[in-house]
Amino acid sequence: MVDVVKQLAGIPLFAGLSKSQYEALARIALRRSCRKGELIFSEGDAGTGFFVVLTGRVKIFKVSADGKEQILHLFGPGESFGEVSVFTGQGFPADAVTAVQSALLFFPRQAFGALIQQNPALALNMIAQLSRRLMQFAGLIEDLSLKEVPGRLAKYLLFLSETSAAGVMTLDVSKGQLASLLGTIPETLSRILAKMNRQELIRSRGAQIRILDRRGLEEIALEGKKL
Amino acid sequence: MVDVVKQLAGIPLFAGLSKSQYEALARIALRRSCRKGELIFSEGDAGTGFFVVLTGRVKIFKVSADGKEQILHLFGPGESFGEVSVFTGQGFPADAVTAVQSALLFFPRQAFGALIQQNPALALNMIAQLSRRLMQFAGLIEDLSLKEVPGRLAKYLLFLSETSAAGVMTLDVSKGQLASLLGTIPETLSRILAKMNRQELIRSRGAQIRILDRRGLEEIALEGKKL
DNA sequence: ACATCTCTTTGACTTATGTCAAAGCACTTT
């Protein structure tokens, strides 16, 4: 219990809460360990609560009738997921599986509902959280509808380069998963990477990628320039 | 002022609040009238507050570098928009224009922030609101990424038929706007409608559409069957 | 080192959807 309190402190959703509020949260939280590839919930399952990632990584995704998948989110330590169906009362809107061995906290719906009603700060954190996610979704919708795959990839690479040290960066997901994140398939992604290499925009070998022509990538990502 | 209170009562975001809470909201709300096509905010504008539609209709959309638009939402009476940037502090994520002559209420950020901190019920309403919208976005992402245009159209028609009286239904947006809502262009939409007519799935003339083969549409919408 | 997987790349091909241009319709304005 005590160590759960400690872990809660690093979670943005719970930022700035009082000690007693942490304890109240810790009291209702349930720990769960999942090995890689474990199904946490399926689309349509009744939302009996939501989760926080302590360690590992969880993939939230939709699957089409013929098996293609679109990743909606990849959540890492400190991030929460499944809140939405706690509040809409509808089933989960997508599937969730662990991408790697992971440790989760589960917050049951009823108990958490009671808590949030008495903690305005928690409610406001939740609002901020949902707002950020909505913004992110708006961006994904824009990308899927208005950009071509090279544009989405360029945007992703530029974004990744901000977070990573100078020079070389390393993809933190497999290329197949990256394809799904960008709303395409591995073959298409592979071809586009090859083309970007040929045009000296990037230099990639395996998961290592170095940006050679930042401006060129920006033109593709933002101005819709063709590859 | 008094009549503003009356109008607030019909707004889901404010459902179930007390009389004094309505009055507090009415005190900070500003009225605004917009004629058709008026720009309410642009992507990137600082979010100084959010809006509620009293009458009319507002279109929230993204535009690509080369002018194609993707509608994110069409909001009608009682619905609110622009909340997200109130809580993230970032600029508006998309553009908003009135689709027809409309009357809006504007809630300034600061004042509303103060209110929501003291009204747990209001905060919970906001959470429910954002959650619903997130779910809706997840559906749009799924459609854009995993369904083809005929599937999206079939889904839209089936959805519309639920809300409308038996038999014939009338499109409540122009076909150009419908195309933008479905993530495509008018030409493509037109061709697909023509094809659905030829295959006796629907019978459409102008904005009037009658569903002839519901099961057939469902196969296209849900099972990805080809047109 | 070898065999076995899984992931990635490449090639040839198909197809859905976008582009461009023109014609058709419907509505308003005069």
Add this chain to the structure above:
DNA sequence: AAAGTGCTTTGACATAAGTCAAAGAGATGT
């Protein structure tokens, strides 16, 4: 009614991206 304006439809065409199949590369375990 005529003329203008903005939607919608249709046709011919271009192309981005998916499908299918096979080969290559990298890991992992025995």
